Amino acid sequence: MPVLDTFGRPLRTLRISVTDRCNLRCHYCMPQDAYAWLPREDLLGFDEMVTLADIGASLGLARVRLTGGEPLLRPQLPHLIVQLASRPWLTDLAMTTNGVLLAEAAADLRAAGLQRVTVSLDTLRGDRFARLARLDALPRVLAGIRAARRAGFTALKIDTVVSRGDNDDEILDLLAFARDENAEIRFIEYMDVGGAIGWRPDAVVSRAEILETVTAHYGPVTPLGDPDSSAPAERFQLPDGQVFGIIASTTQPFCSSCDRARLTADGVLLLCLYARHGLDLRRPLRAGASTATLRKMIDAVWQGRADRGAEERLRVDDRGVYIPITALKRDAHLEMHTRGG
Ligand code: SAM
Ligand code: SF4
Ligand code: SF4
Numbered sequence: 001m002p003v004l005d006t007f008g009r010p011l012r013t014l015r016i017s018v019t020d021r022c023n024l025r026c027h028y029c030m031p032q033d034a035y036a037w038l039p040r041e042d043l044l045g046f047d048e049m050v051t052l053a054d055i056g057a058s059l060g061l062a063r064v065r066l067t068g069g070e071p072l073l074r075p076q077l078p079h080l081i082v083q084l085a086s087r088p089w090l091t092d093l094a095m096t097t098n099g100v101l102l103a104e105a106a107a108d109l110r111a112a113g114l115q116r117v118t119v120s121l122d123t124l125r126g127d128r129f130a131r132l133a134r135l136d137a138l139p140r141v142l143a144g145i146r147a148a149r150r151a152g153f154t155a156l157k158i159d160t161v162v163s164r165g166d167n168d169d170e171i172l173d174l175l176a177f178a179r180d181e182n183a184e185i186r187f188i189e190y191m192d193v194g195g196a197i198g199w200r201p202d203a204v205v206s207r208a209e210i211l212e213t214v215t216a217h218y219g220p221v222t223p224l225g226d227p228d229s230s231a232p233a234e235r236f237q238l239p240d241g242q243v244f245g246i247i248a249s250t251t252q253p254f255c256s257s258c259d260r261a262r263l264t265a266d267g268v269l270l271l272c273l274y275a276r277h278g279l280d281l282r283r284p285l286r287a288g289a290s291t292a293t294l295r296k297m298i299d300a301v302w303q304g305r306a307d308r309g310a311e312e313r314l315r316v317d318d319r320g321v322y323i324p325i326t327a328l329k330r331d332a333h334l335e336m337h338t339r340g341g
Contacts, residue, residue, distance in 0.1 A: 002060025017340030085113025102144025194336030253310030274309025
C-alpha cells in the first residue's frame with residue numbers, strides 16, 4: 001500500500017539534490033557573495049541515494065527528478081542515472097539543469113537512461129543573463145538546449161522564473177523562442193523560498209499578469225487538463241496550437257496535490273520546499289540501519305506530513321522575506337540550492 005500523509009497525499013515523487021554547488025548565482029536563489037558548502041564527506045554516494053530511493057519505492061515512490069545546486073557539477077552523474085534507470089519501479093526519470101554544462105553532457109545523459117530534461121532559462125539577452133545569474137553563459141545554455149534535442153530529449157521543457165523589472169518584458173520573446181526550439185515553456189512565479197532574500201510581493205509577476213500579457217498578444221488561450229493531476233504546471237494552448245505552462249506557486253499554490261519529497265545532497269529528507277527541518281537519513285544509513293528501519297522512519301514522517309508551505313505563506317499579511325539571512329547562514333539546509341528546486 002502506498003503511504004499517505006495527513007491530507008491523503010501519496011509519496012510519489014522524489015527530487016534528489018545531487019550537489020549543493022552551482023556555477024550560477026541567480027538573483028532569486030543565490031544572491032549572496034559567499035556560501036558555506038556542505039562538507040564533502042557528508043555528500044551521499046550514488047549507492048546511498050539509490051538505496052534510499054528503493055526504500056521510497058516500497059512506500060509508493062515512482063518518479064525521480066535530479067536537481068541541485070547544479071546537477072551537472074556532480075562528477076559521474078550518468079553512473080547514478082544508469083542505476084536509477086534500471087529500477088523496475090521507476091516510471092519517470094527527469095533532471096532540472098541551468099544548462100551551462102548541458103552541451104557536453106547531453107549525449108551521455110541520454111545514453112545512461114535519463115528520460116526528460118528541463119532547462120532553466122530566464123532571459124534571451126546575454127548582458128541580462130550575465131547580470132541576473134552572474135556568469136556570461138547564455139550562449140552555452142542555448143547550445144545546451146540544442147544539444148539536448150540532438151541527443152534525443154524530445155519532450156524538452158524550459159522553466160522561466162518571471163520577476164518584475166528583471167525579465168517580465170521577455171515573456172513573449174521566450175514564448176517564441178520555445179516555439180522555435182520545439183520546447184514547452186513554463187513561467188514560474190517568483191517564490192519566497194530559501195535563499196530568496198531579495199523577495200518582495202511586488203516583484204512577483206502573477207499567473208494572472210502572465211496570462212494577460214500572452215492573451216493581449218495572441219488572443220484567448222485554452223486551458224488544457226493535465227493527465228498528471230499532481231504536476232505543478234497548469235497548461236494552456238495558444239490559438240496557433242503552441243502549449244505553455246504557468247507554475248503559480250506563489251499566488252495559487254497547489255499544495256493539496258503535492259506528492260513531492262526532497263532529498264538534500266547530504267541525505268536530509270524534506271517534506272516541503274518551505275520545511276524548516278527535515279529527517280536526517282544519512283546518519284542512520286551510515287550507522288548501518290536496516291532497510292526495514294529506514295523504511296519505518298520514512299513511513300512515519302510521511303504519514304505525519306501536514307505541510308502546505310506555499311498555502312500557509314499565502315495567508316501571511318504583510319509578507320516579506322521568509323528566511324532571514326542570519327538563519328540561512330546558520331543552516332545551509334534552508335537554502336533552495338541545497339534542498340533542490
Ligand atoms: N540549478 C538547476 C537549475 O537552475 O535549473 C537546478 C536547481 S534550481 C534550485 C531548480 C529551479 O528552482 C530552477 O528552475 C530555478 O529557477 C527555481 N528557483 C530557484 N529559486 C527560485 C525562486 N525564488 N522562485 C521560483 N523558482 C526558483
Ligand atoms: Fe540558479 Fe539553479 Fe544555481 Fe539556483 S541552483 S543559482 S536557480 S542555477
Ligand atoms: Fe508541496 Fe510544499 Fe510546494 Fe506546497 S509548498 S506544493 S506542500 S513543496
